[in-house]
Amino acid sequence: TTTGDIANAKMAICKDGHNAWVYGHPVGKELAWLLLQARSRTPSQEERALLEPFARLVVTKKTIREEESEND
Numbered sequence: 001t002t003t004g005d006i007a008n009a010k011m012a013i014c015k016d017g018h019n020a021w022v023y024g025h026p027v028g029k030e031l032a033w034l035l036l037q038a039r040s041r042t043p044s045q046e047e048r049a050l051l052e053p054f055a056r057l058v059v060t061k062k063t064i065r066e067e068e069s070e071n072d
Helices: 003-019 027-040 045-049 052-060 064-071
Strands: none
Touching (some): 003 027, 027 052
């Protein structure tokens, strides 16, 4: 991965959000995989609960800004 790859990934996510492709993969599936990995390696229920806001964003395919604007 080069700095150009990272810049392209950032631009793709800014442009297409959860529909973006980064490093040859759909970002939504990558986020779901990362969340699953984090949950499986988090020892306590209290710590896993901290991941729930992120899980909600992945499931609803929203950004933090989109969710915040709905709650205002």
